[in-house]
Amino acid sequence: MEFRHLGRSGLMVSEISYGNWLTHGSQVEEDAAKQCVQAALDEGITTFDTADVYAGTKAEEVLGRALKGVRRESLEIFTKVYWPTGKGPNDRGLSRKHITESIHGSLRRLQTDYVDLYQAHRFDYETPLEETLKTFDDLVRQGKVLYVGVSEWSAPQIAEALKIADQMGFDRIVSNQPQYSMLWRIIEGEIVPLCEREGVGQIVWSPIAQGVLTGKYLPGQAPPEGSRATDKAGGADTIARFMNDDVLTKVQELKPIAADLGLSMAQLAVAWVLQNPNVSSAIVGASRPEQVRDNVKAAGVKLDADVMKRIDDVLGSVVERDPAKTVSPKQRP
Ligand SMILES: NC(=O)c1ccc[n+]([C@@H]2O[C@H](COP(=O)([O-])OP(=O)(O)OC[C@H]3O[C@@H](n4cnc5c(N)ncnc54)[C@H](OP(=O)(O)O)[C@@H]3O)[C@@H](O)[C@H]2O)c1
Numbered sequence: 001m002e003f004r005h006l007g008r009s010g011l012m013v014s015e016i017s018y019g020n021w022l023t024h025g026s027q028v029e030e031d032a033a034k035q036c037v038q039a040a041l042d043e044g045i046t047t048f049d050t051a052d053v054y055a056g057t058k059a060e061e062v063l064g065r066a067l068k069g070v071r072r073e074s075l076e077i078f079t080k081v082y083w084p085t086g087k088g089p090n091d092r093g094l095s096r097k098h099i100t101e102s103i104h105g106s107l108r109r110l111q112t113d114y115v116d117l118y119q120a121h122r123f124d125y126e127t128p129l130e131e132t133l134k135t136f137d138d139l140v141r142q143g144k145v146l147y148v149g150v151s152e153w154s155a156p157q158i159a160e161a162l163k164i165a166d167q168m169g170f171d172r173i174v175s176n177q178p179q180y181s182m183l184w185r186i187i188e189g190e191i192v193p194l195c196e197r198e199g200v201g202q203i204v205w206s207p208i209a210q211g212v213l214t215g216k217y218l219p220g221q222a223p224p225e226g227s228r229a230t231d232k233a234g235g236a237d238t239i240a241r242f243m244n245d246d247v248l249t250k251v252q253e254l255k256p257i258a259a260d261l262g263l264s265m266a267q268l269a270v271a272w273v274l275q276n277p278n279v280s281s282a283i284v285g286a287s288r289p290e291q292v293r294d295n296v297k298a299a300g301v302k303l304d305a306d307v308m309k310r311i312d313d314v315l316g317s318v319v320e321r322d323p324a325k326t327v328s329p330k331q332r333p
Helices: 029-040 053-065 096-110 128-139 155-168 191-198 211-214 237-241 245-252 255-261 265-274 289-298 305-318
Strands: 003-005 012-014 016-019 047-049 077-081 115-120 146-149 173-176 202-203 279-284
Touching: 003 279, 012 016, 012 279, 016 029, 016 289, 029 053, 029 289, 096 115, 096 128, 096 191, 115 128, 115 173, 128 146, 128 155, 146 155, 155 173, 155 191, 155 305, 191 202, 211 237, 211 245, 211 265, 237 255, 255 265, 255 305, 265 279, 265 289, 279 289
Parallel strands: 016 047, 016 279, 047 077, 077 115, 115 146, 146 173, 173 202, 202 279
Antiparallel strands: 003 012
16 A cells, blocks of 8 residues: 555545445445455555445444454544534534534544544535634544545635635645546646645545446446446435446446556556545445455556546546536535
Protein backbone atom coordinates (compact mmCIF):
# COMPACT_ATOMS: atom_id res chain seq x y z
CA MET A 1 0.00 0.00 0.00
CA GLU A 2 1.09 3.58 -0.62
CA PHE A 3 0.12 6.46 1.67
CA ARG A 4 -0.69 10.11 0.94
CA HIS A 5 -1.28 13.19 3.03
CA LEU A 6 -4.93 14.10 3.53
CA GLY A 7 -4.80 17.46 1.76
CA ARG A 8 -2.14 19.65 3.31
CA SER A 9 -2.71 18.13 6.77
CA GLY A 10 -0.22 15.97 8.64
CA LEU A 11 -2.55 12.95 8.49
CA MET A 12 -1.45 10.07 6.27
CA VAL A 13 -4.16 7.93 4.65
CA SER A 14 -3.90 4.78 2.56
CA GLU A 15 -4.27 5.85 -1.07
CA ILE A 16 -6.92 3.16 -1.41
CA SER A 17 -9.52 3.21 1.33
CA TYR A 18 -12.50 0.96 1.99
CA GLY A 19 -16.10 2.21 2.23
CA ASN A 20 -19.28 0.40 3.27
CA TRP A 21 -22.15 2.31 1.59
CA LEU A 22 -24.96 -0.02 0.35
CA THR A 23 -23.07 -3.13 1.47
CA HIS A 24 -22.70 -3.41 5.27
CA GLY A 25 -26.00 -3.78 7.06
CA SER A 26 -27.82 -4.04 3.71
CA GLN A 27 -26.66 -5.84 0.51
CA VAL A 28 -24.24 -8.23 2.23
CA GLU A 29 -24.47 -10.37 5.36
CA GLU A 30 -22.28 -9.55 8.36
CA ASP A 31 -19.88 -12.44 7.69
CA ALA A 32 -19.13 -11.17 4.18
CA ALA A 33 -18.76 -7.63 5.53
CA LYS A 34 -16.22 -8.79 8.09
CA GLN A 35 -14.32 -10.76 5.43
CA CYS A 36 -14.12 -7.64 3.25
CA VAL A 37 -12.78 -5.56 6.17
CA GLN A 38 -10.25 -8.29 7.00
CA ALA A 39 -9.15 -8.45 3.34
CA ALA A 40 -8.73 -4.66 3.38
CA LEU A 41 -6.60 -4.82 6.54
CA ASP A 42 -4.54 -7.73 5.15
CA GLU A 43 -3.85 -5.72 1.97
CA GLY A 44 -2.61 -2.71 3.94
CA ILE A 45 -5.71 -0.49 3.83
CA THR A 46 -5.79 1.61 6.99
CA THR A 47 -8.49 4.14 6.03
CA PHE A 48 -12.18 3.25 6.39
CA ASP A 49 -15.12 5.43 5.32
CA THR A 50 -18.72 5.20 6.49
CA ALA A 51 -21.63 7.51 7.38
CA ASP A 52 -24.31 7.79 10.04
CA VAL A 53 -27.02 7.35 7.37
CA TYR A 54 -25.68 4.18 5.67
CA ALA A 55 -28.15 1.29 6.09
CA GLY A 56 -30.10 3.47 8.54
CA THR A 57 -27.08 3.63 10.92
CA LYS A 58 -26.43 -0.14 10.75
CA ALA A 59 -23.32 0.24 8.54
CA GLU A 60 -21.43 2.04 11.32
CA GLU A 61 -22.34 -0.75 13.75
CA VAL A 62 -21.08 -3.44 11.37
CA LEU A 63 -17.83 -1.54 10.77
CA GLY A 64 -17.37 -1.00 14.51
CA ARG A 65 -17.70 -4.74 15.13
CA ALA A 66 -15.47 -5.65 12.17
CA LEU A 67 -12.67 -3.36 13.40
CA LYS A 68 -12.97 -4.39 17.05
CA GLY A 69 -9.61 -5.47 18.45
CA VAL A 70 -7.58 -3.70 15.73
CA ARG A 71 -5.08 -1.25 17.22
CA ARG A 72 -6.89 2.10 17.00
CA GLU A 73 -3.72 4.04 16.19
CA SER A 74 -3.24 1.91 13.06
CA LEU A 75 -6.58 3.04 11.58
CA GLU A 76 -8.08 6.19 10.11
CA ILE A 77 -11.85 6.08 10.60
CA PHE A 78 -14.00 8.54 8.62
CA THR A 79 -17.71 9.18 9.02
CA LYS A 80 -20.25 11.81 7.98
CA VAL A 81 -23.31 13.79 9.04
CA TYR A 82 -26.21 15.49 7.18
CA TRP A 83 -28.70 12.94 5.74
CA PRO A 84 -31.65 11.95 7.97
CA THR A 85 -31.04 9.46 10.77
CA GLY A 86 -34.54 9.71 12.23
CA LYS A 87 -38.02 11.09 11.53
CA GLY A 88 -37.74 14.42 13.39
CA PRO A 89 -36.94 17.81 11.83
CA ASN A 90 -33.70 17.93 13.85
CA ASP A 91 -32.56 14.43 12.84
CA ARG A 92 -30.87 15.85 9.71
CA GLY A 93 -28.80 18.71 8.39
CA LEU A 94 -25.82 20.53 9.86
CA SER A 95 -27.31 22.35 12.86
CA ARG A 96 -25.37 22.42 16.13
CA LYS A 97 -28.03 20.11 17.63
CA HIS A 98 -27.93 17.45 14.93
CA ILE A 99 -24.15 17.43 14.48
CA THR A 100 -23.61 17.09 18.24
CA GLU A 101 -26.17 14.30 18.58
CA SER A 102 -25.01 12.52 15.45
CA ILE A 103 -21.33 12.37 16.41
CA HIS A 104 -22.26 10.82 19.74
CA GLY A 105 -24.29 8.13 17.93
CA SER A 106 -21.47 7.49 15.45
CA LEU A 107 -18.83 7.13 18.18
CA ARG A 108 -21.06 4.69 20.06
CA ARG A 109 -21.79 2.58 16.97
CA LEU A 110 -18.16 2.62 15.80
CA GLN A 111 -16.98 1.77 19.34
CA THR A 112 -14.32 4.46 19.33
CA ASP A 113 -13.57 7.63 21.33
CA TYR A 114 -12.86 9.74 18.24
CA VAL A 115 -13.09 9.72 14.46
CA ASP A 116 -10.11 10.78 12.39
CA LEU A 117 -12.22 12.70 9.87
CA TYR A 118 -15.76 14.07 10.25
CA GLN A 119 -17.42 15.13 7.00
CA ALA A 120 -20.44 17.28 6.20
CA HIS A 121 -22.18 14.86 3.82
CA ARG A 122 -23.80 17.70 1.80
CA PHE A 123 -24.15 21.51 2.12
CA ASP A 124 -27.06 22.57 4.37
CA TYR A 125 -28.78 25.72 3.04
CA GLU A 126 -30.92 25.89 6.21
CA THR A 127 -28.05 26.33 8.71
CA PRO A 128 -25.67 29.32 8.82
CA LEU A 129 -22.23 28.11 7.77
CA GLU A 130 -20.73 29.75 10.88
CA GLU A 131 -22.91 27.53 13.10
CA THR A 132 -21.75 24.35 11.36
CA LEU A 133 -18.08 25.31 11.32
CA LYS A 134 -18.10 26.46 14.96
CA THR A 135 -19.70 23.14 15.99
CA PHE A 136 -17.09 21.16 14.02
CA ASP A 137 -14.37 23.27 15.64
CA ASP A 138 -15.82 22.53 19.10
CA LEU A 139 -15.74 18.78 18.35
CA VAL A 140 -12.09 19.07 17.36
CA ARG A 141 -11.32 20.87 20.63
CA GLN A 142 -13.21 18.16 22.55
CA GLY A 143 -11.02 15.51 20.87
CA LYS A 144 -14.02 13.70 19.36
CA VAL A 145 -12.98 14.60 15.83
CA LEU A 146 -9.39 15.05 14.62
CA TYR A 147 -9.98 16.63 11.18
CA VAL A 148 -13.00 18.08 9.39
CA GLY A 149 -14.04 17.77 5.76
CA VAL A 150 -17.01 18.06 3.43
CA SER A 151 -18.62 15.96 0.72
CA GLU A 152 -20.08 17.07 -2.60
CA TRP A 153 -19.75 20.77 -1.79
CA SER A 154 -19.34 23.14 -4.74
CA ALA A 155 -16.21 25.27 -5.22
CA PRO A 156 -17.91 28.48 -3.96
CA GLN A 157 -19.19 26.63 -0.86
CA ILE A 158 -15.73 25.27 -0.06
CA ALA A 159 -14.18 28.72 -0.64
CA GLU A 160 -16.71 30.38 1.69
CA ALA A 161 -16.08 27.79 4.43
CA LEU A 162 -12.32 28.35 4.20
CA LYS A 163 -12.81 32.14 4.36
CA ILE A 164 -14.98 31.91 7.48
CA ALA A 165 -12.59 29.47 9.14
CA ASP A 166 -9.67 31.82 8.51
CA GLN A 167 -11.59 34.88 9.77
CA MET A 168 -12.89 33.15 12.90
CA GLY A 169 -9.82 31.02 13.64
CA PHE A 170 -11.80 27.78 13.23
CA ASP A 171 -10.23 24.50 12.21
CA ARG A 172 -9.98 24.43 8.39
CA ILE A 173 -11.53 21.85 6.09
CA VAL A 174 -8.80 19.44 4.96
CA SER A 175 -10.80 17.30 2.53
CA ASN A 176 -13.69 17.06 0.12
CA GLN A 177 -15.41 13.77 -0.78
CA PRO A 178 -16.76 13.95 -4.34
CA GLN A 179 -17.77 11.31 -6.86
CA TYR A 180 -14.85 10.93 -9.31
CA SER A 181 -14.07 8.35 -11.97
CA MET A 182 -13.09 8.15 -15.63
CA LEU A 183 -16.79 8.60 -16.38
CA TRP A 184 -17.59 11.37 -13.85
CA ARG A 185 -15.04 14.20 -13.90
CA ILE A 186 -17.13 17.17 -12.74
CA ILE A 187 -14.61 18.21 -10.05
CA GLU A 188 -11.80 18.89 -12.51
CA GLY A 189 -13.00 22.31 -13.74
CA GLU A 190 -13.46 24.27 -10.51
CA ILE A 191 -13.10 22.16 -7.35
CA VAL A 192 -9.67 20.64 -7.98
CA PRO A 193 -7.94 23.96 -8.89
CA LEU A 194 -9.38 25.64 -5.76
CA CYS A 195 -8.51 22.68 -3.53
CA GLU A 196 -4.95 22.45 -4.88
CA ARG A 197 -4.41 26.11 -3.98
CA GLU A 198 -5.99 25.72 -0.54
CA GLY A 199 -4.47 22.39 0.50
CA VAL A 200 -7.76 20.48 0.48
CA GLY A 201 -7.48 16.82 -0.64
CA GLN A 202 -10.10 14.79 -2.50
CA ILE A 203 -11.21 11.46 -1.06
CA VAL A 204 -13.07 10.18 -4.07
CA TRP A 205 -16.08 7.88 -4.10
CA SER A 206 -17.26 5.34 -6.68
CA PRO A 207 -13.92 5.28 -8.52
CA ILE A 208 -15.14 2.13 -10.35
CA ALA A 209 -18.48 3.82 -11.09
CA GLN A 210 -20.15 1.38 -8.70
CA GLY A 211 -18.82 -1.62 -10.60
CA VAL A 212 -19.57 -0.38 -14.15
CA LEU A 213 -15.86 0.20 -14.91
CA THR A 214 -15.08 -3.46 -14.18
CA GLY A 215 -16.73 -4.17 -17.55
CA LYS A 216 -19.01 -6.82 -16.00
CA TYR A 217 -22.20 -5.13 -17.26
CA LEU A 218 -22.60 -5.91 -20.96
CA PRO A 219 -24.64 -3.71 -23.31
CA GLY A 220 -28.04 -5.16 -24.15
CA GLN A 221 -27.76 -7.89 -21.50
CA ALA A 222 -29.24 -8.38 -18.04
CA PRO A 223 -26.83 -7.54 -15.18
CA PRO A 224 -25.08 -10.47 -13.46
CA GLU A 225 -27.05 -11.97 -10.58
CA GLY A 226 -26.03 -10.59 -7.18
CA SER A 227 -24.37 -7.47 -8.64
CA ARG A 228 -25.23 -3.94 -7.46
CA ALA A 229 -27.41 -3.35 -10.52
CA THR A 230 -29.74 -6.10 -9.22
CA ASP A 231 -29.81 -4.77 -5.62
CA LYS A 232 -33.38 -3.61 -4.99
CA ALA A 233 -32.46 -2.09 -1.60
CA GLY A 234 -30.91 0.96 -3.31
CA GLY A 235 -27.97 -0.13 -5.47
CA ALA A 236 -30.01 -0.60 -8.66
CA ASP A 237 -31.28 3.01 -8.43
CA THR A 238 -27.93 4.63 -7.74
CA ILE A 239 -26.03 2.78 -10.50
CA ALA A 240 -28.78 3.52 -13.06
CA ARG A 241 -27.13 6.69 -14.41
CA PHE A 242 -24.34 4.56 -15.94
CA MET A 243 -26.48 1.63 -17.05
CA ASN A 244 -27.11 2.61 -20.66
CA ASP A 245 -25.76 1.00 -23.80
CA ASP A 246 -23.70 4.05 -24.86
CA VAL A 247 -21.67 3.96 -21.64
CA LEU A 248 -21.51 0.16 -21.39
CA THR A 249 -20.30 -0.16 -24.99
CA LYS A 250 -17.49 2.37 -24.47
CA VAL A 251 -16.45 0.66 -21.23
CA GLN A 252 -16.03 -2.64 -23.11
CA GLU A 253 -13.59 -0.83 -25.43
CA LEU A 254 -11.32 -0.12 -22.43
CA LYS A 255 -10.58 -3.85 -22.04
CA PRO A 256 -7.60 -3.93 -24.48
CA ILE A 257 -6.03 -0.96 -22.66
CA ALA A 258 -6.21 -2.76 -19.30
CA ALA A 259 -4.95 -5.99 -20.90
CA ASP A 260 -1.94 -4.25 -22.48
CA LEU A 261 -0.96 -3.00 -19.02
CA GLY A 262 -1.57 -6.36 -17.31
CA LEU A 263 -4.23 -4.74 -15.11
CA SER A 264 -7.79 -5.79 -14.37
CA MET A 265 -10.44 -3.26 -15.43
CA ALA A 266 -11.11 -2.41 -11.76
CA GLN A 267 -7.40 -1.77 -11.18
CA LEU A 268 -7.25 0.48 -14.25
CA ALA A 269 -10.23 2.49 -12.94
CA VAL A 270 -8.75 2.94 -9.46
CA ALA A 271 -5.28 3.71 -10.83
CA TRP A 272 -6.84 6.35 -13.12
CA VAL A 273 -8.26 8.46 -10.23
CA LEU A 274 -4.97 8.13 -8.32
CA GLN A 275 -3.07 9.84 -11.20
CA ASN A 276 -4.67 13.11 -10.05
CA PRO A 277 -2.28 14.49 -7.39
CA ASN A 278 -5.13 16.31 -5.63
CA VAL A 279 -6.67 12.91 -4.81
CA SER A 280 -5.65 11.80 -1.32
CA SER A 281 -7.47 8.48 -1.43
CA ALA A 282 -9.82 6.45 -3.62
CA ILE A 283 -12.59 4.80 -1.59
CA VAL A 284 -13.47 1.42 -3.04
CA GLY A 285 -16.54 -0.57 -2.12
CA ALA A 286 -16.81 -4.37 -2.26
CA SER A 287 -19.42 -7.04 -1.80
CA ARG A 288 -16.78 -9.81 -1.72
CA PRO A 289 -13.24 -10.00 -0.26
CA GLU A 290 -11.71 -11.01 -3.61
CA GLN A 291 -12.87 -7.65 -5.02
CA VAL A 292 -10.87 -5.81 -2.34
CA ARG A 293 -7.82 -7.95 -3.15
CA ASP A 294 -8.21 -7.19 -6.87
CA ASN A 295 -8.76 -3.44 -6.51
CA VAL A 296 -5.97 -2.81 -4.02
CA LYS A 297 -3.35 -3.76 -6.60
CA ALA A 298 -3.97 -0.37 -8.22
CA ALA A 299 -1.89 1.23 -5.44
CA GLY A 300 1.30 2.77 -6.79
CA VAL A 301 0.43 2.08 -10.47
CA LYS A 302 1.59 4.86 -12.84
CA LEU A 303 -0.31 5.43 -16.08
CA ASP A 304 1.63 7.34 -18.72
CA ALA A 305 0.25 10.15 -20.87
CA ASP A 306 -0.35 7.82 -23.85
CA VAL A 307 -2.54 5.54 -21.74
CA MET A 308 -4.51 8.49 -20.35
CA LYS A 309 -5.08 9.72 -23.92
CA ARG A 310 -6.17 6.27 -25.15
CA ILE A 311 -8.76 6.20 -22.33
CA ASP A 312 -10.03 9.68 -23.25
CA ASP A 313 -10.23 8.75 -26.93
CA VAL A 314 -12.31 5.65 -26.13
CA LEU A 315 -14.72 7.29 -23.67
CA GLY A 316 -15.16 10.52 -25.66
CA SER A 317 -18.56 12.09 -25.14
CA VAL A 318 -19.84 9.73 -22.41
CA VAL A 319 -17.60 11.49 -19.85
CA GLU A 320 -19.55 13.93 -17.63
CA ARG A 321 -17.64 17.15 -16.91
CA ASP A 322 -20.27 19.76 -15.99
CA PRO A 323 -19.31 21.45 -12.66
CA ALA A 324 -22.98 22.44 -12.18
CA LYS A 325 -23.71 18.76 -11.39
CA THR A 326 -22.20 19.21 -7.90
CA VAL A 327 -25.41 19.91 -5.99
CA SER A 328 -26.83 19.65 -2.49
CA PRO A 329 -30.59 19.63 -1.78
CA LYS A 330 -31.98 23.19 -1.55
CA GLN A 331 -34.08 22.00 1.40
CA ARG A 332 -33.04 19.41 3.96
CA PRO A 333 -34.24 15.92 2.88
N1 LIG B 1 -19.92 11.03 0.06
C1 LIG B 1 -20.86 10.46 -0.63
O1 LIG B 1 -21.90 11.08 -0.93
C2 LIG B 1 -20.68 9.04 -1.08
C3 LIG B 1 -21.58 8.46 -1.98
C4 LIG B 1 -21.35 7.15 -2.36
C5 LIG B 1 -20.27 6.45 -1.86
N2 LIG B 1 -19.42 7.04 -0.97
C6 LIG B 1 -18.27 6.31 -0.37
O2 LIG B 1 -17.51 5.69 -1.38
C7 LIG B 1 -17.44 4.29 -1.12
C8 LIG B 1 -17.28 3.55 -2.39
O3 LIG B 1 -18.41 3.75 -3.24
P1 LIG B 1 -18.86 2.59 -4.22
O4 LIG B 1 -19.17 1.36 -3.42
O5 LIG B 1 -19.89 3.11 -5.13
O6 LIG B 1 -17.45 2.38 -5.02
P2 LIG B 1 -16.98 1.53 -6.23
O7 LIG B 1 -15.67 0.98 -5.79
O8 LIG B 1 -17.02 2.36 -7.47
O9 LIG B 1 -18.03 0.34 -6.41
C9 LIG B 1 -18.02 -0.75 -5.53
C10 LIG B 1 -18.88 -1.88 -6.04
O10 LIG B 1 -18.45 -2.31 -7.36
C11 LIG B 1 -18.42 -3.74 -7.43
N3 LIG B 1 -17.00 -4.12 -7.52
C12 LIG B 1 -15.94 -3.55 -6.87
N4 LIG B 1 -14.80 -4.15 -7.21
C13 LIG B 1 -15.11 -5.11 -8.09
C14 LIG B 1 -14.33 -6.05 -8.79
N5 LIG B 1 -13.01 -6.10 -8.64
N6 LIG B 1 -14.96 -6.92 -9.64
C15 LIG B 1 -16.29 -6.86 -9.81
N7 LIG B 1 -17.10 -5.97 -9.14
C16 LIG B 1 -16.50 -5.11 -8.30
C17 LIG B 1 -19.04 -4.24 -6.12
O11 LIG B 1 -20.46 -4.31 -6.26
P3 LIG B 1 -21.26 -5.67 -6.63
O12 LIG B 1 -20.41 -6.85 -6.30
O13 LIG B 1 -22.49 -5.59 -5.80
O14 LIG B 1 -21.58 -5.53 -8.10
C18 LIG B 1 -18.74 -3.11 -5.16
O15 LIG B 1 -19.59 -3.05 -4.03
C19 LIG B 1 -18.69 4.01 -0.30
O16 LIG B 1 -18.63 2.82 0.43
C20 LIG B 1 -18.71 5.21 0.58
O17 LIG B 1 -17.78 5.07 1.64
C21 LIG B 1 -19.61 8.32 -0.58
